[in-house]
Amino acid sequence: MTAAGGALDASLIEPERRRFRAIPAPLLPATIMMIILLVAPLAVLLSYSVLEVNGAAVEGGISFATFGRLLSSRYFWFLFGRTFAIALGVTLLCLVIGYPIAFLITRVHGWLRAVILVAVAAPLLTSGIIRAFAWIVILGKQGLVNFALTSTGLVDEPVSLLFQVRSVVIGMTQLLLPFMVIPLISAIQDVPAETTHAARNLGASEFRIFWRVLIPQTVPGAAAGITLVFALGYSEFTLAMLLGGGSFNYLSIYIYDSMTSLLDWGRGAAAAALLLASSLLTVVILNLVVRRLTRWSRQIN
Amino acid sequence: MEIVLTGVAKSYGDQPALYPLDLTVKEGEFVTLLGPSGCGKTTLLRIIAGFVTPNQGRVYLGDTDITDRPANRREVGLLFQSYALFPHMTVAQNVAFGLKVRRLSKRRLAEQVERMLDLVSMSEYAGRYPKQLSGGQQQRVALARILAIEPKVLLLDEPLSALDRQLRIQMQLELARLIAEVGITTMFVTHDQEEALTMSDRIAVMDRGTIAQYDTPGEVYDHPSSEFVASFIGRSNLIKGQVVPGGAAGGAQFRFGPHSLPLRADAARGAAGLADGAEPPEAAGGRAATSGIGHREGGTAGERTLLVRPDHLELLPATATAGLPGTVATFQDLGEAFIYGVDVADGPQLTVRVPRGRSEGLLAVGTPVRVALNEAAAEWLIPAPADSRVGAS
Ligand SMILES: Nc1ncnc2c1ncn2[C@@H]1O[C@H](COP(=O)(O)OP(=O)(O)OP(=O)(O)O)[C@@H](O)[C@H]1O
Numbered sequence A: 001m002t003a004a005g006g007a008l009d010a011s012l013i014e015p016e017r018r019r020f021r022a023i024p025a026p027l028l029p030a031t032i033m034m035i036i037l038l039v040a041p042l043a044v045l046l047s048y049s050v051l052e053v054n055g056a057a058v059e060g061g062i063s064f065a066t067f068g069r070l071l072s073s074r075y076f077w078f079l080f081g082r083t084f085a086i087a088l089g090v091t092l093l094c095l096v097i098g099y100p101i102a103f104l105i106t107r108v109h110g111w112l113r114a115v116i117l118v119a120v121a122a123p124l125l126t127s128g129i130i131r132a133f134a135w136i137v138i139l140g141k142q143g144l145v146n147f148a149l150t151s152t153g154l155v156d157e158p159v160s161l162l163f164q165v166r167s168v169v170i171g172m173t174q175l176l177l178p179f180m181v182i183p184l185i186s187a188i189q190d191v192p193a194e195t196t197h198a199a200r201n202l203g204a205s206e207f208r209i210f211w212r213v214l215i216p217q218t219v220p221g222a223a224a225g226i227t228l229v230f231a232l233g234y235s236e237f238t239l240a241m242l243l244g245g246g247s248f249n250y251l252s253i254y255i256y257d258s259m260t261s262l263l264d265w266g267r268g269a270a271a272a273a274l275l276l277a278s279s280l281l282t283v284v285i286l287n288l289v290v291r292r293l294t295r296w297s298r299q300i301n
Numbered sequence B: 001m002e003i004v005l006t007g008v009a010k011s012y013g014d015q016p017a018l019y020p021l022d023l024t025v026k027e028g029e030f031v032t033l034l035g036p037s038g039c040g041k042t043t044l045l046r047i048i049a050g051f052v053t054p055n056q057g058r059v060y061l062g063d064t065d066i067t068d069r070p071a072n073r074r075e076v077g078l079l080f081q082s083y084a085l086f087p088h089m090t091v092a093q094n095v096a097f098g099l100k101v102r103r104l105s106k107r108r109l110a111e112q113v114e115r116m117l118d119l120v121s122m123s124e125y126a127g128r129y130p131k132q133l134s135g136g137q138q139q140r141v142a143l144a145r146i147l148a149i150e151p152k153v154l155l156l157d158e159p160l161s162a163l164d165r166q167l168r169i170q171m172q173l174e175l176a177r178l179i180a181e182v183g184i185t186t187m188f189v190t191h192d193q194e195e196a197l198t199m200s201d202r203i204a205v206m207d208r209g210t211i212a213q214y215d216t217p218g219e220v221y222d223h224p225s226s227e228f229v230a231s232f233i234g235r236s237n238l239i240k241g242q243v244v245p246g247g248a249a250g251g252a253q254f255r256f257g258p259h260s261l262p263l264r265a266d267a268a269r270g271a272a273g274l275a276d277g278a279e280p281p282e283a284a285g286g287r288a289a290t291s292g293i294g295h296r297e298g299g300t301a302g303e304r305t306l307l308v309r310p311d312h313l314e315l316l317p318a319t320a321t322a323g324l325p326g327t328v329a330t331f332q333d334l335g336e337a338f339i340y341g342v343d344v345a346d347g348p349q350l351t352v353r354v355p356r357g358r359s360e361g362l363l364a365v366g367t368p369v370r371v372a373l374n375e376a377a378a379e380w381l382i383p384a385p386a387d388s389r390v391g392a393s
């Protein structure tokens, strides 16, 4: 390329416009609603974590004693780790199960596609309680799974599936799967078919095309799914409560107990603050990793 | 390597996209597929690349029948109109992709990538992602990526159509140079006739799923096999009339309405053919459509079409005795030449191209003039089509 050509080419690259824009007027009512309904209550709640409270009553000035108490508790750290691990596990499961489903949906058409889509999205259309009870029916000692296992003679005694970490993981995976599948579908559909054709033309096997051409281009979609599933799973309450059983504890349950049974609003608020902060931190780190992985999708300035 | 298609046809559902056709591209040849949108150019290329399975016919690469070979084992390089670079890979990784499939050693791979990027002058962009390149640069990376695997033949599907005009002309020259440098057998798809005329050894003009003519650019321009080809390539005057004996050349004249034009050199040969006349018109398709065909056919009484290129006509003053009388009806300034539309009295409108240097000032619309064949004129009697429209108006 000549120097003149180089200059010409450089001028053809459009600079990326990524400036912060003020909130447009039509979004103002929604913004105000958000502030009243979400930001304000959250601020009130979080304020309890740094005030001296006795039960639900504010007694004194600002203090970080509650945080100190929580962070020095080994049980809290255990709970924190478990919650994190379960949310992460559910995210990975959703990713592994979600990819094939998303691929399937992009490959089939007509009623079959509709059926699969509805099946995946179904958890979003039912109430959390009903969904939890449905899983109890399926996973219980006299449930569907155990009936199948015992009647085929695979096991002698019914296995216990319910009220354990695994039932929570199973339930959450089903609940959160659509949040993974839907962004994946759009990511897969965004992959230009020509790139897979080009890969085939260059001699690549279907296996290589899948792993080297198709999957890498869906990373932005997977990242969106991972963020959603992790954040939702990390703070999930109903399913953890109903499918975990009496002895199961989760960060959200811990907060709930602090607030309602123990009336220790300070502890509840501090735990909630930590839940929120760690969730945000994880999502931010995740996004930094993804940004690095998807450098290719951005134009240079 | 030579590409040979025999009887290849393709329908999508019951909609035929390609009628059975034969086509041979010789080793090292640069052939252009030229035709209007939807005539089957892409389909033909995709059949050769293995992305579309023909309903019938065979595809050969050299002596090997590759009709049933999967696309990833054909060694046919296809350059996509959209470039189809892998967006998640750098320029160097894109070029290396096909080489990795071939399990080259690390060192040889790096060498080959560098050689290719050098060839297309993109070495300094090796670390960039496709999104960070201009259209012309992406184009060159795509070319380097294809050439890196040293395919046996190269297929290009409108590789220049996404570029703006200036860049297109620049890339056109560069592509031609690169391809000549590599010396690879090439099939190039375009619906830009200028591109086709400047770049190719031979042009296959396609029309609704058939090959209307397959010949050198000069032959296709001077001796088109049908009105379609004549009007698709370059500007043309297609005059309907009859061939009658007589004229100064001692051969024949072309009569339309009250006018007549002498048939010269080539067209006189056509008239000689008309004299012995009985031969049936031949199909204007496939390999049969060679330059000679126009000389052997037609019915003496039948209506024929005479092709006169606008640059074979000249304008004379109305006082001249030669030529056909008419008036200037339209005028267009092309820069290097003027294009006049002249209404011939009791005749068709003729397009005349007057080089800027040759014209003594502009002629206003309404000016009476006479239109005559100039010295360089080479008219061409269009061969009568197979479904002979003889006698029809
Ligand atoms: N996948 C397909 N399914 C159905 N019909 C198709 C398909 N691909 C092409 N066709 C049809 O086949 C015909 C030839 O298409 P093709 O893409 O080969 O045309 P083309 O000459 O490349 O046109 P263009 O210059 O617009 O690219 C068209 O009528 C088109 O509508």
Ligand SMILES: [Mg+2]
Pocket (backbone or CB within 6 Å): B041, B042, B043, B157
């Ligand atoms: Mg096409």
